[in-house]
Amino acid sequence: MSTSQSWRSATAIRTGLVAALAATVAVGTYSYVDGAADPSGDNGTGASGSATTSVVEITPFTTADSGDCLTWDIDESGVVSNFEQTPCSSEHRFEISAREDLATYPSSEFGLEAAAPDLTRQAQLREELCSTATIHYLDGRYDPVGRYSIAPILPPAEAWAAGDRTMLCGIQATDGLGNPVLTIGPAAEQDQARVSQPGECVFFDNARAPHILDCAEDHHLETTAVVNLRETFPDRVPSTEEQDGHLAEVCTAAAIDYLGEEEILYQSTLQPYWATIPSSSWNGGSHSVNCSLMSAHPEGGFSLLKGSATGEFTINGNPPEPQPERDPLTSEGEAEGTAVPGEAGSLQNSAEAPIPQL
Structure with missing residues (x-):
């Protein structure tokens, strides 16, 4: 692995923090919804009773899916706000290549009581679930040492605690510190070269x-x-x-x-x-x-x-x-x-x- 690729790997997962930092997410809501009581009034013994069956229903923090783009604001102190879905033809920071549900992961690792994955585990998930899906999304046209990097976005803390296990895989352009920068247009249509501008x-x-x-x-x-x-x-x-x-x-x-x-x-x-x-x-x-x-x-x-x-x-x-x-x-x-x-x-x-x- 080249030096530039090592640097890319270290910074590409920074987006995983975005949703966690965005305390108020504009693209969705999340809550527990109790199921209604059995209309038959049968408590399971054949007799009528007051017992009800509770069903947990989880609303994902976003409905955004493959081909959609996301953006957010970042202030000088690094605080994220106004996390929202936007057309890829306008300024955005993230283009979604795949939507994954970690609840279907073949283990109990992401169960209802599980803590959100740390940065090391996010990097592993990026390789396991996002890399191939994103390169396929780009029809194989991806320069791993270019201006774009592959990254995951996880639900904000409140949504994770409520059981939302949505993970968005996608592609982003980053600055020298690994922070996602604004771009315009689908990534597959862009020159992926990492360049600076005259005078910089x-x-x-x-x-x-x-x-x-x-x-x-x-x-x-x-x-x-x-x-x-x-x-x-x-x-x-x-x-x-x-x-x-x-x-x-x-x-x-x-x-x-x-x-x-x-x-x-x-x-x-x-x-x-x-x-x-x-x-x-x-x-x-x-x-x-x-x-x-x-x-x-x-x-x-x-x-x-x-x-x-x-x-x-x-x-x-x-x-x-x-x-x-x-x-x-x-x-x-x-x-x-x-x-x-x-x-x-x-x-x-x-x-x-x-x-x-x-």
Whole structure:
């Protein structure tokens, strides 16, 4: 399992907490309903009496099913509210792929007196009940290291205590902390690539998980463009060499456009950088990559940047070193007799790059 997949597994079950945190759920109600007395008045002995038969009827916390979408609000402190069903064509945080009733699970594990499963058990249930169902729901088009992750949603605490054992399996896009973010449209119709937007910066933590943040904070990459490779390769999976050949030109041009002119790129000492898409991710639905700016660390990997390359910034705590004057640029955009600092390169081809995605 790759580092990015391990990070995904650790965060994908965070949605399991959502319904538990949503004390007032807008998509359903739950209660015990007592059965009516036997109209015959027979108490089971053949004689008339006052005894009644009590029937427990459980109303699920939601009627949402496969193909439906859910959304909710999250405040700055992480409190969830306004949990509700919404059309997938509008903003939502979760798309349901399957509806499971844990009461039918072949054991007494989820009986009426059972406690709700903890995060570890939720992760197991995701693999046992949600993964295959969700991939089937997406017709096999799923990139496990892309922007979407598979997750379960359990009933809120009150509904679980009342006997509701509904579990919703589904798919969600998450931020760097694993929190579900708003998306629009069915997942099967989306590019599943995990990308940042121009002007955003990316920092890789010790677990090599990417975090999108403001460029005023310490970071490793500054995004200059999003490139949809399917527009260039509409009918086949491009090889790494084909992607590199195309992106070397595109990402260098993107860096110059982003900074304003080639001379600024030269003086910045930064290099254009990009990711390439492996065939497994391409077939799973990921077709876009980022062009970025980076600085190679002398000992390998990325240097630490702070501040945007469009203004004042530092590389490992120091401003970029002044560069020597160059001869006039040739028609190919290179100075005669003077090398441009650094070389453009692909994240996929860098053995020292922290992570090959984003």
